[in-house]
Amino acid sequence: MLENLETPCLVIDAERMDRNIQAMADVISQHHVKLRPHAKTHKLPSVALQQIEAGAVGITVAKVSEAEVMAAGGVTNIFIAYPLVTASKIERAIRLSEQIELIVGVDSLAGAQQLEQCASRLGHSLQVRLEIDTGFRRTGVLYEQATALAAEIALMPHLRLTGIYTFRGSLLAGKPTLDVAAAGQEEGTLMVQLAERLRAQGIAITDVSVGSTPTAASAAAVEGVTEVRPGTYVYYDRMQARLGLCGIEDCAGSVLVTVVSRPSADLAIIDGGSKTFATDVQPGTDPLQLLGFGHVMNLEDAFLVRLSEEHGMLDLGPLAQAANLQVGDKLRIIPNHICSTVNLHNQVIMQRGDAFEHLPVLARGMLE
Amino acid sequence: MLENLETPCLVIDAERMDRNIQAMADVISQHHVKLRPHAKTHKLPSVALQQIEAGAVGITVAKVSEAEVMAAGGVTNIFIAYPLVTASKIERAIRLSEQIELIVGVDSLAGAQQLEQCASRLGHSLQVRLEIDTGFRRTGVLYEQATALAAEIALMPHLRLTGIYTFRGSLLAGKPTLDVAAAGQEEGTLMVQLAERLRAQGIAITDVSVGSTPTAASAAAVEGVTEVRPGTYVYYDRMQARLGLCGIEDCAGSVLVTVVSRPSADLAIIDGGSKTFATDVQPGTDPLQLLGFGHVMNLEDAFLVRLSEEHGMLDLGPLAQAANLQVGDKLRIIPNHICSTVNLHNQVIMQRGDAFEHLPVLARGMLE
Numbered sequence: 251m252l253e254n255l256e257t258p259c260l261v262i263d264a265e266r267m268d269r270n271i272q273a274m275a276d277v278i279s280q281h282h283v284k285l286r287p288h289a290k291t292h293k294l295p296s297v298a299l300q301q302i303e304a305g306a307v308g309i310t311v312a313k314v315s316e317a318e319v320m321a322a323g324g325v326t327n328i329f330i331a332y333p334l335v336t337a338s339k340i341e342r343a344i345r346l347s348e349q350i351e352l353i354v355g356v357d358s359l360a361g362a363q364q365l366e367q368c369a370s371r372l373g374h375s376l377q378v379r380l381e382i383d384t385g386f387r388r389t390g391v392l393y394e395q396a397t398a399l400a401a402e403i404a405l406m407p408h409l410r411l412t413g414i415y416t417f418r419g420s421l422l423a424g425k426p427t428l429d430v431a432a433a434g435q436e437e438g439t440l441m442v443q444l445a446e447r448l449r450a451q452g453i454a455i456t457d458v459s460v461g462s463t464p465t466a467a468s469a470a471a472v473e474g475v476t477e478v479r480p481g482t483y484v485y486y487d488r489m490q491a492r493l494g495l496c497g498i499e500d501c502a503g504s505v506l507v508t509v510v511s512r513p514s515a516d517l518a519i520i521d522g523g524s525k526t527f528a529t530d531v532q533p534g535t536d537p538l539q540l541l542g543f544g545h546v547m548n549l550e551d552a553f554l555v556r557l558s559e560e561h562g563m564l565d566l567g568p569l570a571q572a573a574n575l576q577v578g579d580k581l582r583i584i585p586n587h588i589c590s591t592v593n594l595h596n597q598v599i600m601q602r603g604d605a606f607e608h609l610p611v612l613a614r615g616m617l618e
Numbered sequence: 619m620l621e622n623l624e625t626p627c628l629v630i631d632a633e634r635m636d637r638n639i640q641a642m643a644d645v646i647s648q649h650h651v652k653l654r655p656h657a658k659t660h661k662l663p664s665v666a667l668q669q670i671e672a673g674a675v676g677i678t679v680a681k682v683s684e685a686e687v688m689a690a691g692g693v694t695n696i697f698i699a700y701p702l703v704t705a706s707k708i709e710r711a712i713r714l715s716e717q718i719e720l721i722v723g724v725d726s727l728a729g730a731q732q733l734e735q736c737a738s739r740l741g742h743s744l745q746v747r748l749e750i751d752t753g754f755r756r757t758g759v760l761y762e763q764a765t766a767l768a769a770e771i772a773l774m775p776h777l778r779l780t781g782i783y784t785f786r787g788s789l790l791a792g793k794p795t796l797d798v799a800a801a802g803q804e805e806g807t808l809m810v811q812l813a814e815r816l817r818a819q820g821i822a823i824t825d826v827s828v829g830s831t832p833t834a835a836s837a838a839a840v841e842g843v844t845e846v847r848p849g850t851y852v853y854y855d856r857m858q859a860r861l862g863l864c865g866i867e868d869c870a871g872s873v874l875v876t877v878v879s880r881p882s883a884d885l886a887i888i889d890g891g892s893k894t895f896a897t898d899v900q901p902g903t904d905p906l907q908l909l910g911f912g913h914v915m916n917l918e919d920a921f922l923v924r925l926s927e928e929h930g931m932l933d934l935g936p937l938a939q940a941a942n943l944q945v946g947d948k949l950r951i952i953p954n955h956i957c958s959t960v961n962l963h964n965q966v967i968m969q970r971g972d973a974f975e976h977l978p979v980l981a982r983g984m985l986e
Binding site for chain 1: 624625626627658680681700701703704706707725726728729732751755756757758759760876877878879880881882885887889890892893894896897898900925926927928929931944945946957958961962963964983985986
């Protein structure tokens with residue numbers, strides 16, 4: 251029973267998760283585009299396999315160590331969407347590519363040369379995709395420099411440049427208006443145009459990979475896009491709900507907490523703070539205007555306004571005060587950002603009806 | 619060699635740590651006050667034992683699970699400075715109190731009744747301290763209600779109320795001026811006055827426990843304070859340096875990262891983001907006015923201005939641009955808040971001269 255779980259803990263509503271997995275697979279398959287979910291949200295091989303079962307071609311990760319955990323868990327097709335630039339990591343990736351279908355990201359000449367040297371030394375070839383910056387100013391070669399860099403990589407004998415990819419999901423968070431459909435269309439169009447330019451140069455680009463949870467559906471509708479990589483949709487979260495991409499009732503992940511103190515009428519202290527709720531999506535961030543660090547279920551004017559490491563401070567409005575919370579009461583709170591919240595938890599509790607399964611988050615904390 | 623470590627990783631300069639441990643022990647012992655460091659910063663039994671070796675009476679933790687890990691690592695005197703309000707946790711604490719000297723926090727009548735019932739059921743007594751809110755509005759009974767609550771707890775046959783404690787370290791962060799000496803003196807004075815009032819009621823308060831890293835020294839100077847509980851000083855961090863409590867050269871913890879992309883002259887991308895650097899102390903927070911999520915060593919106008927989960931975006935000023943950073947270069951960055959950063963890392967690398975020891979952070983991620 252939920253009430254018997256030790257708190258704080260992260261509970262996943264498996265039925266909501268199942269629906270989210272199927273709904274995204276259905277939407278993307280209608281466009282005859284491949285779905286390669288980013289595993290950063292769940293960090294669980296078992297959930298990755300469920301996504302693949304539902305139609306995904308494979309998964310996306312950011313780190314070699316994550317790819318190793320996912321491969322050990324039975325995932326056989328992985329894209330490391332991150333530039334690998336050090337020999338030790340590249341060698342690990344090459345070893346992994348002997349066992350599974352692996353693609354790695356590249357975004358610079360120096361990085362490509364490292365990949366080429368390691369692959370050559372080990373007598374292997376590596377499938378690579380070129381990352382393009384379409385405006386987020388993160389990794390990715392500048393759009394206008396992409397054709398020149400692609401031409402150099404295409405000449406490297408141990409690298410097979412088969413695709414291009416971009417990420418601009420978080421670009422949306424800074425925009426005053428949130429037209430995610432237009433954003434996805436723009437992202438897809440920019441990348442398809444670039445792919446055509448590269449093909450005109452004689453580079454056989456087969457994969458045009460774009461999209462995050464906000465833009466996946468609209469980007470998939472662009473003719474020429476071949477793959478999308480949404481991650482958060484598997485659980486959704488308060489930020490995605492605020493963006494209008496789901497209802498709060500679609501959010502599969504919530505943190506179960508206990509009220510540990512009621513020092514005054516307008517204040518309740520819970521046993522989860524910044525070690526339990528991620529703080530990378532801060533309250534008040536425009537245009538999300540999130541009130542507090544999570545959505546308190548069934549207490550509409552209770553706001554998680556402050557966190558210290560082990561304490562969460564709930565500001566109680568009139569309705570929440572009327573609920574007369576007691577020390578020992580349990581609450582469920584949907585975090586602002588589920589991906590980074592999952593990363594704080596050694597385990598999640600997968601709830602399916604009355605069954606609670608404790609799952610170690612196997613790819614949690616994989617930094618290398 | 620540092621250059622050979624896989625990145626990102628958290629490196630602890632053991633010589634700086636040794637100095638920090640000894641310096642705090644010396645300052646506090648001059649006042650004939652007990653030192654009970656909060657282990658939340660290092661989360662390592664081996665470092666806790668080193669603090670005890672240097673003179674600490676025991677340690678402080680926030681969770682039963684942390685106490686269990688510390689006890690398993692050889693620590694024999696632990697204060698859980700947190701209200702335990704559920705039977706399962708209280709029972710674990712009672713079991714632990716059979717093996718080590720354990721004190722637990724309490725701050726409400728409901729919580730005290732839970733403690734009393736469990737202790738009675740198991741036929742044990744528990745040593746408790748009453749937490750007082752001295753202005754931070756977190757856990758802690760309101761100052762003016764403390765005497766009434768203490769009187770009720772003192773009547774409970776299985777609880778031994780031997781002390782009072784408070785925390786207001788983070789109160790400082792919101793203040794326009796940062797007179798930490800005055801803050802520590804005020805904190806100590808408030809608590810000593812309360813202890814005297816309780817003794818006048820016939821409650822034998824022997825421990826008056828206060829102080830965090832900012833206020834430990836000044837609070838220890840107040841006649842009647844018996845114990846201080848600083849945590850961060852063991853490694854220090856950028857926030858403490860900004861508060862003037864240490865120099866940046868006293869900070870023992872830094873994150874080693876690799877430059878993975880140089881998309882433009884003013885931008886370098888590193889392989890650590892919000893999974894690597896804690897985001898609970900945000901840049902720009904008054905009055906700290908921290909520029910970015912960490913202090914980049916040896917590159918004075920490089921600022922870690924944005925993080926996504928696996929990417930850190932370094933904004934490079936003229937001097938940093940002149941340094942001509944290359945893909946593959948390593949940098950060291952002192953995080954804003956070391957405690958929550960440690961919590962993100964499965965291991966730390968303890969560097970002592972040329973020796974690098976990989977230490978699993980045994981009490982990391984202990985939420986329950």
